[in-house]
Amino acid sequence: MATVVPPSKRECERCGRVDVWDDERMNWTIAEDDGEKLAGDPQCLHEWDINGSYNPLEPDE
Numbered sequence: 001m002a003t004v005v006p007p008s009k010r011e012c013e014r015c016g017r018v019d020v021w022d023d024e025r026m027n028w029t030i031a032e033d034d035g036e037k038l039a040g041d042p043q044c045l046h047e048w049d050i051n052g053s054y055n056p057l058e059p060d061e
């Protein structure tokens, strides 16, 4: 049985938003750089640079 190692970081290829995985909250959180959130464009339909085969709990529900 293969062990799936989830990515711990993802970056949007369109707007530059960066998320990091928060183990405690089991969810993505916006990464910060020197206290500034790397939130990118809120209107963006983010295109994450990670492999689409790993699909953690969808936060949309």
Ligand SMILES: [Zn+2]
Pocket (backbone or CB within 6 Å): 012, 013, 014, 015, 016, 017, 040, 041, 044, 045, 046, 047
């Ligand atoms: Zn984006």
